Amino acid sequence: MTFLFNSDARRGAIFADAFAKELPDVPFTMDAATVDPDAVRYLITWTEPEDLARYSNLEILFSIGAGVDQFRLDTAPEQVKIVRTVEEGIVRMMQEYVTLAVLALHRNLPGYLAQQRAGEWRDIPQLQAGSRRLGVLGLGHLGQAVLDRLKPFSFPLAGWSRSPRRIEGVTCHHGERGLEEMLAASDILICLLPLTEETRGFLDADLFAKLPKGAALVHTGRGPQLDQEALVAALDSGHLSAAMIDVTDPEPLPADHPFWSHQKVILTPHVASVTQPATAARTVIENIRRHRAGLDPIGLVDRSRGY
Amino acid sequence: MTFLFNSDARRGAIFADAFAKELPDVPFTMDAATVDPDAVRYLITWTEPEDLARYSNLEILFSIGAGVDQFRLDTAPEQVKIVRTVEEGIVRMMQEYVTLAVLALHRNLPGYLAQQRAGEWRDIPQLQAGSRRLGVLGLGHLGQAVLDRLKPFSFPLAGWSRSPRRIEGVTCHHGERGLEEMLAASDILICLLPLTEETRGFLDADLFAKLPKGAALVHTGRGPQLDQEALVAALDSGHLSAAMIDVTDPEPLPADHPFWSHQKVILTPHVASVTQPATAARTVIENIRRHRAGLDPIGLVDRSRGY
Numbered sequence: 001m002t003f004l005f006n007s008d009a010r011r012g013a014i015f016a017d018a019f020a021k022e023l024p025d026v027p028f029t030m031d032a033a034t035v036d037p038d039a040v041r042y043l044i045t046w047t048e049p050e051d052l053a054r055y056s057n058l059e060i061l062f063s064i065g066a067g068v069d070q071f072r073l074d075t076a077p078e079q080v081k082i083v084r085t086v087e088e089g090i091v092r093m094m095q096e097y098v099t100l101a102v103l104a105l106h107r108n109l110p111g112y113l114a115q116q117r118a119g120e121w122r123d124i125p126q127l128q129a130g131s132r133r134l135g136v137l138g139l140g141h142l143g144q145a146v147l148d149r150l151k152p153f154s155f156p157l158a159g160w161s162r163s164p165r166r167i168e169g170v171t172c173h174h175g176e177r178g179l180e181e182m183l184a185a186s187d188i189l190i191c192l193l194p195l196t197e198e199t200r201g202f203l204d205a206d207l208f209a210k211l212p213k214g215a216a217l218v219h220t221g222r223g224p225q226l227d228q229e230a231l232v233a234a235l236d237s238g239h240l241s242a243a244m245i246d247v248t249d250p251e252p253l254p255a256d257h258p259f260w261s262h263q264k265v266i267l268t269p270h271v272a273s274v275t276q277p278a279t280a281a282r283t284v285i286e287n288i289r290r291h292r293a294g295l296d297p298i299g300l301v302d303r304s305r306g307y
Numbered sequence: 308m309t310f311l312f313n314s315d316a317r318r319g320a321i322f323a324d325a326f327a328k329e330l331p332d333v334p335f336t337m338d339a340a341t342v343d344p345d346a347v348r349y350l351i352t353w354t355e356p357e358d359l360a361r362y363s364n365l366e367i368l369f370s371i372g373a374g375v376d377q378f379r380l381d382t383a384p385e386q387v388k389i390v391r392t393v394e395e396g397i398v399r400m401m402q403e404y405v406t407l408a409v410l411a412l413h414r415n416l417p418g419y420l421a422q423q424r425a426g427e428w429r430d431i432p433q434l435q436a437g438s439r440r441l442g443v444l445g446l447g448h449l450g451q452a453v454l455d456r457l458k459p460f461s462f463p464l465a466g467w468s469r470s471p472r473r474i475e476g477v478t479c480h481h482g483e484r485g486l487e488e489m490l491a492a493s494d495i496l497i498c499l500l501p502l503t504e505e506t507r508g509f510l511d512a513d514l515f516a517k518l519p520k521g522a523a524l525v526h527t528g529r530g531p532q533l534d535q536e537a538l539v540a541a542l543d544s545g546h547l548s549a550a551m552i553d554v555t556d557p558e559p560l561p562a563d564h565p566f567w568s569h570q571k572v573i574l575t576p577h578v579a580s581v582t583q584p585a586t587a588a589r590t591v592i593e594n595i596r597r598h599r600a601g602l603d604p605i606g607l608v609d610r611s612r613g614y
Contacts (some may be wrong), residue, residue: 092436096410096460103407112575119567121559121576128583150458153403172466239604252428260426268419
């Protein structure tokens, strides 16, 4: 009934401590070379090991992050549960990053940074928060947590998801028609979607055209969801005003990519949110307890949806 | 019993509408040239008119902003009440700006902006919010409102004011000794102090030396509170890590000032918070009602303290 940890040793040491305290009856190892593969019931990793099939008694395959797009979901045997790790630390960091990005775009920071570099001291006309409509793509755990943090600022809030949701203080849209409605009323659009076949290339020229003139984008989903050329074109035409981008395709971007020097783009190197080992260990342990009690783990992936 | 409005006509029109609706018995004018000076009981302005003495029946001199440092507090006759305008709009904008600045410094935005310009894609080590201690200088209406907005992010919060305060969830310091204690434990220091003789030059080399190594500064008080050369020296020595600065001395800065190009400084042109005419008119009207009912207006200035 071994737990196999397949990631960096610094994080592993924190997990090992937590397991020793909280689940002493589950042997913990970071050594795939010497472990008895038949003993491994739980495996945590970022990318799937090539030899996943050797763990014939595997019950749960944990992703060490909030996404599972790096897994080929069809390679794990059907009875293996695939579980995403949406823990307190990753949620808190995403709340911080998106709040930072929304306020930076709301308060015209890209424009003020350009003015600073040009030595210009000049007001940029400022909308009040009550007139700046936010639209969040993706209303899972992260999307809801982000909306919760944005509530006190009195922006009008909306969100979109594939299936219907109800969230207090948020206008919830769903489906194709709901998407068009939300886009038309989003002055700042925030992408928190999981990467699936349906969301690949989602943020494209057609979608940008449906946003109001002057809208801005926060992208903290996954790189391949964004048509980067279409974004540059929309910024250069003036249809979109600015963007704060944390994920790209590829990562890192090539040296000649326009995002590096674009005055309307703030670029960060995929740092919006990172799994925190201490809180992640607690979440994984809680999920093993649930599993052993016959309950579904929190963050269980529906393989047909892809998230 | 006239109200004289001495500021720009666009704001004045919004005030005129509000007075017509809410205080129809108080004549409203923007025309100092034709008004009967003896009729003027209330005057709102940014700087004092040269001929303030001609309004012999003046009862309240309103500052159109949250500060009164632009007034010479001794020129108005003693019986004239001097009132600052701390209205909902200015409070909300300050909450936004300080939250933006704190999150930008917490999430290493100045460093990521420098990397973007240099074409570098690299993580910067990230403290978690629970280890990033915030210290707010000034615990008046704005300081408390800002702390309130920062609470959900789980930063350890502290504040300092001249006289003792109690604020739930905030470690409150006061006096000289309290200042030293707070500075020693502030990873991000936020200045919201009013400008008085005591706060002129407050943010100087001595004060910076009392902050922990690597601390950062948010300055949204008044320009003359900051020793700008001392800040540049503290940033260049590495003792301070970064600063977000909204107010300078002079404004605008001269063309060769180091803030324009400093990689550790984000500079905005005194836009953190601006009085919003619609909410300011409501606040002023409410204060006239209080005054006529024999109550002190909200924001009444204590001339001996200077704020």
